[in-house]
Amino acid sequence: MSKVIKYTVFRTKWGFFGLAGTELALLRTSLPLPAADKAKCQLLTGLGTARYDGNLFQTAQQQITAYFEGSYVNFSPDIPILLDGLSWFAHLVLTACRDISFGQTISYGQLAKKVGSPTAGRAVGRVMAQNPLPLIIPCHRVVRSDGKIGGFSSVGGVSLKKRMLELERRTLSKR
Numbered sequence: 188m189s190k191v192i193k194y195t196v197f198r199t200k201w202g203f204f205g206l207a208g209t210e211l212a213l214l215r216t217s218l219p220l221p222a223a224d225k226a227k228c229q230l231l232t233g234l235g236t237a238r239y240d241g242n243l244f245q246t247a248q249q250q251i252t253a254y255f256e257g258s259y260v261n262f263s264p265d266i267p268i269l270l271d272g273l274s275w276f277a278h279l280v281l282t283a284c285r286d287i288s289f290g291q292t293i294s295y296g297q298l299a300k301k302v303g304s305p306t307a308g309r310a311v312g313r314v315m316a317q318n319p320l321p322l323i324i325p326c327h328r329v330v331r332s333d334g335k336i337g338g339f340s341s342v343g344g345v346s347l348k349k350r351m352l353e354l355e356r357r358t359l360s361k362r
Contacts, residue, residue, distance in 0.1 A: 193240040196226045197248050199255040201350075204322075205230035206244055206251075207237055212269035213244060215319045218341045219255065229342060251322065257358050259289055262323045270319070276304070280314040287328040290355040294332040308332070316340040327351045 192214065194207040202219030203226040217230035231237055247266050254260040268285075270278050279302040287293055293301075295315070296308035304310070315326040321341050327348045331337040339348035 192234060192237040193243045194227070194230055194234075194237045195239065195241050195243040195248065196223045196230065197241075197252070198223075199252050201255045202226070204251050204255075206247060207231065207234055208244065208269065212267040213247070213320060213323060214269050214271075216321055216323055218321050218343060218347065220342060247323075254322070255354075257354060257361075259358050259362065261289055262325075266323055268320055268323060273317075276302070276307075276310065277314045277317065279303075280311050281318060281320075281324050284315070284318075284326055284329060285324045287325050289325075290359040292328050292330045292352065295329055295337065296332050298329055312338065322351075328355075 190209040192207060192209060194205060196203050196205045199219050202221050203223040204219050205217035205226040206213060207215040207230050215230060215234065217226045220226040220229065244266065250260045250262060250265065270281060273281070280298060283298060283301045294308070295311045299305055299307040299311045311329070315329050316338065318324050318326040321327065327339065329337065336345055336348055339345050341347060
């Protein structure tokens with residue numbers, strides 16, 4: 188028996204953010220886009236049938252809204268996620284990535300070492316590019332070993348990654 192997939196799209200200070208999941212766990216997120224229909228389209232592509240539920244993960248919606256307003260938010264312990272259909276390696280990498288603290292960065296190589304594959308920096312980069320839950324799994328906090336920003340495959344690209352990291356730096360400097 189398959190679980191019903193639900194979704195919501197809501198406004199943040201940076202645009203419309205999308206969440207999709209079951210009653211028990213998040214499956215996918217969509218980083219802010221300027222229009223709700225674009226966020227919905229990006230969020231639901233390849234997911235199949237999903238039913239709208241404006242109350243889906245209400246606490247997560249509040250945390251995400253607060254994040255984009257410049258509040259310190261730690262998503263790791265609070266939001267259940269489901270990483271079905273991913274390889275064992277991808278699961279390890281995304282789980283380890285989820286532990287990167289707000290405002291901190293780590294290199295692709297350092298993340299590879301954390302999961303026991305010290306020479307797999309490029310493979311880690313490929314996993315980051317496939318992250319189904321950006322922000323909740325903070326792939327934007329993974330950078331190149333030389334400290335440069337690296338890539339970012341979400342809509343908005345590297346400029347969005349830079350903005351998110353800068354938001355976190357500013358938020359921490361106010362604490």
